[in-house]
Amino acid sequence: GENVEQHPSTLSVQEGDSAVIKCTYSDSASNYFPWYKQELGKRPQLIIDIRSNVGEKKDQRIAVTLNKTAKHFSLHITETQPEDSAVYFCAAPTSYGKLTFGQGTILTVHP
């Protein structure tokens, strides 16, 4: 299969709180898991990615965790700020080498 399920579809947090977005994938051959951030009217931009030989990766306030056994990976944003408000997409490659994206999560950070 080539499904990537993403939850939640919307997420509202207060500034300073943490936000977690989860994705599950179906293709056991998937070995690369990126997260993209898309601000209103702009292109999706890669914010962090992880390969299957690593369980966790951090970059300042964002981190991604991967559980290959359960076929899910998560994006964690700590100390959220209003500028973190955007749509976040997870993705996973299928065995044919294309990226399949999740449905997106609209994150709103209230000041």
Place this chain on the structure above:
Amino acid sequence: KAGVTQTPRYLIKTRGQQVTLSCSPISGHRSVSWYQQTPGQGLQFLFEYFSETQRNKGNFPGRFSGRQFSNSRSEMNVSTLELGDSALYLCASSLNPREGSYGYTFGSGTRLTVV
């Protein structure tokens, strides 16, 4: 280095017409993928080209087609436009996804409106 360039940025077409969109990848990137983005359907994969060959195709009707030139620039064409084709069309370039080089960089997209 220059990013991914998509032209035009905006298009308004009438039902039944056809349209051609262009994408110039990052220099050195040989793979170009096209996605359709709509509010309700997220990012839907259209097709991927590498070295002038279509390697992958999504679940879109035959009205959607594409090609890639020897300089890696790609075009996609939609014939017999329908109202439902109104969307943001994004292209993304990378070195070669099949070799694990999945570093996709997206263009700014072409906003197509069909009236």
